[in-house]
Amino acid sequence: MSEARNIEAGRPGNSAAREEGIVRYRQVRSRSIELAAPLSPEDQVIQSMADASPTKWHLAHTTWFFETFLLRDHLAAYRLFDDDFPYLFNSYYEAEGPRHERPARGLLSRPSLEQVHAYREHVDAAMERIIDSLTESSDGPALRRLLVLGLNHEQQHQELLLMDIKHALSRNPLRPAYSPVPKIEPSSTSPAMKMLRIAGGLVEVGYEGDGFSFDNETPRHKAWLEDYRLASRPVSNAEFLEFIDDGGYREPRWWLSDGWQTVQQEHWQAPLYWYRDDGRWLQHTLLGPRAVDPNEPVTHVSYYEADAFAAWAGKRLPTEVEWERAAMERGTDGAFADSGRFHPKPARGEGLCQMMGDVWEWTASAYAPYPGFRAAEGAVGEYNGKFMVNQQVLRGGCCVTAAGHARPSYRNFFYPHQRWMFSGIRLAEDA
Amino acid sequence: MSEARNIEAGRPGNSAAREEGIVRYRQVRSRSIELAAPLSPEDQVIQSMADASPTKWHLAHTTWFFETFLLRDHLAAYRLFDDDFPYLFNSYYEAEGPRHERPARGLLSRPSLEQVHAYREHVDAAMERIIDSLTESSDGPALRRLLVLGLNHEQQHQELLLMDIKHALSRNPLRPAYSPVPKIEPSSTSPAMKMLRIAGGLVEVGYEGDGFSFDNETPRHKAWLEDYRLASRPVSNAEFLEFIDDGGYREPRWWLSDGWQTVQQEHWQAPLYWYRDDGRWLQHTLLGPRAVDPNEPVTHVSYYEADAFAAWAGKRLPTEVEWERAAMERGTDGAFADSGRFHPKPARGEGLCQMMGDVWEWTASAYAPYPGFRAAEGAVGEYNGKFMVNQQVLRGGCCVTAAGHARPSYRNFFYPHQRWMFSGIRLAEDA
Amino acid sequence: MSEARNIEAGRPGNSAAREEGIVRYRQVRSRSIELAAPLSPEDQVIQSMADASPTKWHLAHTTWFFETFLLRDHLAAYRLFDDDFPYLFNSYYEAEGPRHERPARGLLSRPSLEQVHAYREHVDAAMERIIDSLTESSDGPALRRLLVLGLNHEQQHQELLLMDIKHALSRNPLRPAYSPVPKIEPSSTSPAMKMLRIAGGLVEVGYEGDGFSFDNETPRHKAWLEDYRLASRPVSNAEFLEFIDDGGYREPRWWLSDGWQTVQQEHWQAPLYWYRDDGRWLQHTLLGPRAVDPNEPVTHVSYYEADAFAAWAGKRLPTEVEWERAAMERGTDGAFADSGRFHPKPARGEGLCQMMGDVWEWTASAYAPYPGFRAAEGAVGEYNGKFMVNQQVLRGGCCVTAAGHARPSYRNFFYPHQRWMFSGIRLAEDA
Amino acid sequence: MSEARNIEAGRPGNSAAREEGIVRYRQVRSRSIELAAPLSPEDQVIQSMADASPTKWHLAHTTWFFETFLLRDHLAAYRLFDDDFPYLFNSYYEAEGPRHERPARGLLSRPSLEQVHAYREHVDAAMERIIDSLTESSDGPALRRLLVLGLNHEQQHQELLLMDIKHALSRNPLRPAYSPVPKIEPSSTSPAMKMLRIAGGLVEVGYEGDGFSFDNETPRHKAWLEDYRLASRPVSNAEFLEFIDDGGYREPRWWLSDGWQTVQQEHWQAPLYWYRDDGRWLQHTLLGPRAVDPNEPVTHVSYYEADAFAAWAGKRLPTEVEWERAAMERGTDGAFADSGRFHPKPARGEGLCQMMGDVWEWTASAYAPYPGFRAAEGAVGEYNGKFMVNQQVLRGGCCVTAAGHARPSYRNFFYPHQRWMFSGIRLAEDA
Secondary structure (H helix, E strand, C coil): CHHHHHHHCCCCCHHHHHHHHHHHHHHHHHHHHHHHCCCCHHHHHCCCCCCCCCHHHHHHHHHHHHHHHHHHHHCCCCCCCCCCHHHHHCCCCHHHCCCCCHHHHHHCCCCCHHHHHHHHHHHHHHHHHHHHHCCCCCCHHHHHHHHHHHHHHHHHHHHHHHHHHHHHHHCCCCCCCCCCCCCCCCCCCCCCCCEEEECCEEEEECCCCCCCCCHHHCCCEEEEECCEEEECCCCEHHHHHHHHHCCHHHCHHHCCHHHHHHHHHHCCCCCCCEEEECCEEEEEECCEEEECCCCCECCCCCHHHHHHHHHHCCCECCCHHHHHHHHHHHCCECCCHHHCCCCCCCCCCCCCCCCECCCEEEEEEECCCCCCCCCCCCHHHHCCHHHCCCCEEEECCCCCCCCCCCCCCCCEEECCCCCCCCEECCCEEEC | CHHHHHHHCCCCCHHHHHHHHHHHHHHHHHHHHHHHCCCCCCHHHCCCCCCCCCHHHHHHHHHHHHHHHHHHHHCCCCCCCCCCHHHHHCCCCHHHCCCCCHHHHHHCCCCCHHHHHHHHHHHHHHHHHHHHHCCCCCCHHHHHHHHHHHHHHHHHHHHHHHHHHHHHHHCCCCCCCCCCCCCCCCCCCCCCCCEEEECCEEEEECCCCCCCCCHHHCCCEEEEECCEEEECCCCEHHHHHHHHHCCHHHCHHHCCHHHHHHHHHHCCCCCCCEEEECCEEEEEECCEEEECCCCCECCCCCHHHHHHHHHHCCCECCCHHHHHHHHHHHCCECCCHHHCCCCCCCCCCCCCCCCECCCEEEEEEECCCCCCCCCCCCHHHHCCHHHCCCCEEEECCCCCCCCCCCCCCCCEEECCCCCCCCEECCCEEEC | CHHHHHHHCCCCCHHHHHHHHHHHHHHHHHHHHHHHCCCCCCHHHCCCCCCCCCHHHHHHHHHHHHHHHHHHHHCCCCCCCCCCHHHHHCCCCHHHCCCCCHHHHHHCCCCCHHHHHHHHHHHHHHHHHHHHHCCCCCCHHHHHHHHHHHHHHHHHHHHHHHHHHHHHHHCCCCCCCCCCCCCCCCCCCCCCCCEEEECCEEEEECCCCCCCCCHHHCCCEEEEECCEEEECCCCEHHHHHHHHHCCHHHCHHHCCHHHHHHHHHHCCCCCCCEEEECCEEEEEECCEEEECCCCCECCCCCHHHHHHHHHHCCCECCCHHHHHHHHHHHCCECCCHHHCCCCCCCCCCCCCCCCECCCEEEEEEECCCCCCCCCCCCHHHHCCHHHCCCCEEEECCCCCCCCCCCCCCCCEEECCCCCCCCEECCCEEEC | CHHHHHHHCCCCCHHHHHHHHHHHHHHHHHHHHHHHCCCCHHHHHCCCCCCCCCHHHHHHHHHHHHHHHHHHHHCCCCCCCCCCHHHHHCCCCHHHCCCCCHHHHHHCCCCCHHHHHHHHHHHHHHHHHHHHHCCCCCCHHHHHHHHHHHHHHHHHHHHHHHHHHHHHHHCCCCCCCCCCCCCCCCCCCCCCCCEEEECCEEEEECCCCCCCCCHHHCCCEEEEECCEEEECCCCEHHHHHHHHHCCHHHCHHHCCHHHHHHHHHHCCCCCCCEEEECCEEEEEECCEEEECCCCCECCCCCHHHHHHHHHHCCCECCCHHHHHHHHHHHCCECCCHHHCCCCCCCCCCCCCCCCECCCEEEEEEECCCCCCCCCCCCHHHHCCHHHCCCCEEEECCCCCCCCCCCCCCCCEEECCCCCCCCEECCCEEEC
């Protein structure tokens, strides 16, 4: 985020700015290649559900974003790397024309991974030329905004890449790991959960500043808040196991009606990736199968499970306004993807812990436009606005989010039944 | 509503109160029978989709509500009319045990309509005994609350009965009418739509008073509102036809992503019940097929269509807070079910017209608990709270809502794709 | 059958023939009304699955058949009873134009049962006029064939009416009976099953004679048959219970691959309509719930179950040629619908018992055209021929087949997964 | 086939037999590797529908067959290459225990292609040891039968591999070719179709001899046949285009009822892989997109299309007995997979052409056991018998069948709606 600000708003001398812009671009782009590195070409082609995409597709789509919104429209004499690629690698931008059907992305054995790498290099070379010219160009500020949007877009896909490959590998009976197991520190007991009182009033939320934010975080606006309490840390596996052991998945009274229907249809009995082996709970992780650690935050729960757990616990989920106010004032951070662990850590420390990082936290707020919201003009206006129904907001980033990508005003959103993101639970209650 | 208050809160002398209670009970109960009267036993058994229920089932289920929550639990020596009925006629109360599968309600040729009428009479006789005893009983106030809840519940089912039979009859190629066509006044030109400015600030919304309200309308609470504008009347058929003629159903940019997917999957090209015949638009109504009247409010649109229309018109939908503030201050009423027309009327008059009645108005607000919301204890706590996800709030009542049933704080809710209720559109915009 | 011959081929004097034709017509037509008589209008409107039709629809469709293929085309100045009825009551005759969607037949509360009765009377009156004129008319023989086809068609629908209402009532948790329970004779022990040797050779099968047959029974043709053995009676419930108790429904090796998949998807554990209550097997019947009688033939089994049972028993199902040869030579009859029992009887007697009646018997033969088969010209050519793929032949009629309707050459056909007809099992083996 | 006989039945001196056995084994096994060679590891992992399997899976499954039925059970001290592989690579043998879900085969990025190659080598080495010992072993004849079955099984999967990759590549918008385009000879006009008269009588069909056959081809048995006529060659694309141009896909009267339903649901308008481009018909082939050649046999048609075409042409499809008699007496051969063309050739020559090779020919016969059929004991008994319902027999082999694999008595079988095999149409009629 601070890096983003360097490009967008910092105003060092022109040549230094150019240099910084290119460095930042290279950092983000090479990070995608690094994340794909442990995977074979075979791993990178598979798609395990319509919601997920193959690794190779992520590498190509993020490249298409730069090619389409910057190079094609703004770099004189730029030639598309391949005329078929816009059809293959447009995700959901209706204004950009027809595109390949989402559930069939996993059939794209061609173009080969090698060709996708060549595509990235082709676009990267052209992007460096355009970045080089930004400070002189009259539409420099607009292009810089698109450039920064493209980099943040690529970081979002880095997270999706990890979520998606986790899901794909979990469907393999061999339960392969994404990466060799790092040294996992012995789990320490997590501190007791406290409900911390936070004062309400007429507050302001939403992004404001000279750095980057997505359009859905704006405009900053007023909201009324009663006093409330927020849990000092996310719900742990140990606490969620109590819910399971108390028959939580069999008792309709804790559940929203749609949630109860989902539990029955899907035969849910535990978070996604959990399974029983010889009487104990294991979970599939990016590091391969591991015992469920009681001290780690519970993750891969749906909104329905988060809400049911809160009901069972006699609490509720926070609204996004409650969450954001607390995070802006005093939250501390957990771990992001740069830790290389790709799995949430047990809580540690005092006060309002792990607000950012480790697990995304479901809020009670439906994803909706802020008062006064306007989507961007043109195709990039489809980035966020058209999804503003049927989804719930999550806040805070997680252990597979790129470091520096998230911020307190950042609004993530998923459907209530989805669980393949690293979603967790932070409880709230009226003061 | 005012009637409800008589029972609940008005405190005339005991015998007068008794009398009034019984009168009110009889009024509501006999209204259900009146509404079913134009239908044959054959009509009353059919079910055209899982969301809808047969007329006969509504007559029985509303009776079950009184039997279960009042008679069984509170009337000494009460014997169930039939031991199988709780299984057949419980709708969705998990706490009341297992129940018949919803999509199979249309297979219940037995019990016969005659038996259901006998069930109603059995329960009514017992109810009159219990109402009679309310003023003396120590749990009188609690029972009175359940009684009023039961009457409001029955009124909701009167509306559902009309919505559901409209849908069922629309599936019949003969396009039969529910009732003989009344004299339809010639349509007058509707007044031009004006966007009326309304002042914001720190407002209060939610029910407060000594009458009846559902739990989801409470507690009354503060909210911050910027100044805004609200349309003087609902969108008319003429205006919606412009959207259709402008290719609105074929242009993705007006639509939420989920909406666009629905349009394509369902091949929507117009509101529900509209069809083309010899080049002109007709619509199925409770009075049989009729030409689409340009001056009537458009109805039977989904949230997706309402939102797309607003985007096309360069406006937006109001939030429920915006809607409620305006309705409390200066809205005028349209028509309800007592008009016997069962179809929305063209707008007439000045100012903020038809806020109540004629068509339910989609709001931009997801259905969620108010700050501090608590569901009632026990099975009736399932009445509203467990549906608070994935649905959008509609406000204002409609032409098939029982007169006196709705109020400005009343929150109706449906899924964004649903259209068989009498839903319409009122536009809003930032001031 | 013999009755049919009277009309078709018998040649008494003209006025006697007329008289007989009308008597026969009235018998068949009034039988349909008799079969519907125990059912209320509400019962007659419901449809419990796409494969089944409402009673009222059967009453109307059989009438449509006469109206369309005889009256409309051959009775001068005949006027359709109602111009909408052909659309509503055409079943599957593509050549007769578009028609109402099959799974929505249960939504036809209108036309009312009363109107359908009026339709029948209108058509019956006109039919009597046409029958009256048959002997003089030059196209008399062709019309006589259509008349007899229409009567046999109506008899088939009488059987479907009983099958379908059994299914519909079985979906009602009250488990209502179609008709008051008759005096059920105490069950006698069924005779031991014997495998009777039957000589093969170059045989002839298929209908030949001057009575009525469906086109699919012809032409009579040669077939080679090895010697074989056929069971003296259908498999009994007691024998089928052994299969169940031996884990037959859990052991893939007895099952065809498609059958095993169906067992798992549908969670089959017993024949259709069987259910356990307090540790014993009951079954839903047209007479209401009854204990499974060990001596009755097992019924409501799919082809998959019949084949799996035969594999488990070390036997096989007979081909239709094997079945027909045996039936023509020496089978004895069981009970048909005129018994009023509507449920198969235990076997009794010696030799090859119950070949005709009681339960339809699955054969190993796929339903296919006989060598030299030609469908009739025009719309009635769709009667049988277009179904000759994916289905298996059943033989022999059952306890809800009209008496005199079936014959040894009669070919019934259903999909291998279907079970709502009164299907049973007769074993065979190589000699 | 002749090769198979060498192993199975030919009895040269022991060491020569050993040598021949090993040569034959190596030929078949290396052919699979050759067929996969044009494909990248990425190509080999994808699966485009539940009916198809990834190339890599075919390479592993055929290996599993030898490992399971020969090595594991009969080679002393043999150790499984990998304990997880039986779970992953068992196809449908219930007796061999649980297995990976078929539609998820395309998610198996691990084991890698490299590991699958190592698996093949491991098993091949052990197989050579077992083949070496066959002549001395007391269970030599039984093992030789399993060996030959395994080789024929692998040849079947070679055909499936080509069918499946054709389907997978066809789903890629880039329409990639499986192999570089060979020199395609200019198309010659195909000879006119003649209906050749063939004499009936009491014939014998089914395999008899000392070579290899599948169990479903036996026992040889008598059947009665009337005189008939069979087309001199398969239906050509030109002829099928006439059907299309005559509105064949829009006219219900040509279609079986299930076929018509499929046409409407699937929106079929032409054979699989055909598509229109600029007003002309192209087709996806293993050699990439090509114009539809009027002289080539039509291929990739379902049974429904074959039957509808025959009805439109005033003919019918032959039964399998009719087909086999003709093929045994005087058919000539077309091309097989060794041609390297992987696409059917235009008919050439006189008489009964292309009975074997080029396209599989749908017959009017449902796939059923021959009189006296017995499946093999044990798990290999599941090879054919359990599929004997709901499918139709095809005869003759095709352009992707291994040369020498098919024979006149060979029975292939597919569901009537399937089209991804190289299926074609040969007409017949009564004499």
